[in-house]
Amino acid sequence: MTALTNVEVGTELPPLVLEPITRTTLALFAGASGDHNPIHIDLDVARSAGLDDVFAHGMLSMAYLARLVTNWVPQERIRSLKTRFVAITPVNAKPTCTGKVVAVDGDEATVELAVTLQDGTTTLTGEAVVALV
Amino acid sequence: MPIDAAQAMAQEIPPLTVAVERGRLAFFAKATGQDDPIYSDVAAAKAAGHPDLPVPPTFFFSLELEQSDPFAWITSLGVDLRTILHGEQSFTYHAMAYAGDELVLQPRIVDVTSKKGGALELVTKKTTITRGDDLIAEARTVLIAQNKGVS
Structure with a gap:
């Protein structure tokens, strides 16, 4: 497997720009992910909890962040992946995933991750540690 | 409480x-927009050196x-x-x-x-x-x- 070269603090991963998250996206993700919590797919349940609408699964955005990282390095090089879910992702939001190297220690790099919506809201922050060779 | x-x-x-299950992994790839074929196509996964879909x-x-x-x-x-x-x-x-x-x-x-x-x-x-x-x-x-x- 080839080594990543020229990785240094400040190196940015190619951003992953997603399509808007539709209700269909949420229905498919509920089935595929096994997370059937109705708060994400059933408007009646969302309203019964005092919400105006359903909202996206946090793990959908984390899956997008994982795609950002595996687009950059083969998955077997990922040592860890961590996220904090800092804001809800509404239906029809359009996420963009970004990553920037914040530390290089020997053969490992630490990448700071974020998911941001088109209105500037940051929904996820996180960190991945990847092996460079 | x-x-x-x-x-x-x-x-x-x-x-x-x-x-x-392969089918679930392929469905998960579709649901998350994953377009790298190693996550949905066994032949592509094997060509990349994996024994099956990761x-x-x-x-x-x-x-x-x-x-x-x-x-x-x-x-x-x-x-x-x-x-x-x-x-x-x-x-x-x-x-x-x-x-x-x-x-x-x-x-x-x-x-x-x-x-x-x-x-x-x-x-x-x-x-x-x-x-x-x-x-x-x-x-x-x-x-x-x-x-x-x-x-």
């Missing part, structure tokens, strides 16, 4: 044995939901599922897993913390994922239960 932290952490959650990085969370009542561990503590937010999630990886693998997941509640005078309760669960004697990954989940009656 406040969560009884001692009871929560003493709770024995039974281990879960899951067979990783379990993608966040799918270990999904494996734990492969049971009839996947949220029983939290609803049994008296938490209303509608009030839950996912606060944090992390994974530490030790080896790749693939379609066809039989994995064993062992969850345990490791922390319950009350915040804002009981309006928020943070429940932390750690799960180890093994294949035979091999440690594949560890997952850590923080769920936030919102007690709306408390201010």
Whole structure:
């Protein structure tokens, strides 16, 4: 497997720009992910909890962040992946995933991750540690 | 109703044995817009040196939901599922897993913390994922239960 070269603090991963998250996206993700919590797919349940609408699964955005990282390095090089879910992702939001190297220690790099919506809201922050060779 | 932290952490959650299925991994790839064919096409996965479709990085969370009542561990503590937010999630990886693998997941509640005078309760669960004697990954989940009656 080839080594990543020229990785240094400040190196940015190619951003992953997603399509808007539709209700269909949420229905498919509920089935595929096994997370059937109705708060994400059933408007009646969302309203019964005092919400105006359903909202996206946090793990959908984390899956997008994982795609950002595996687009950059083969998955077997990922040592860890961590996220904090800092804001809800509404239906029809359009996420963009970004990553920037914040530390290089020997053969490992630490990448700071974020998911941001088109209105500037940051929904996820996180960190991945990847092996460079 | 406040969560009884001692009871929560003493709770024995039974281990879960899951067979990783190709079809589910391909569906997960479709649902997450994953266009790298190694995650949905066995021939592409093999051409890239994998024995089968890889379990993608966040799918270990999904494996734990492969049971009839996947949220029983939290609803049994008296938490209303509608009030839950996912606060944090992390994974530490030790080896790749693939379609066809039989994995064993062992969850345990490791922390319950009350915040804002009981309006928020943070429940932390750690799960180890093994294949035979091999440690594949560890997952850590923080769920936030919102007690709306408390201010």
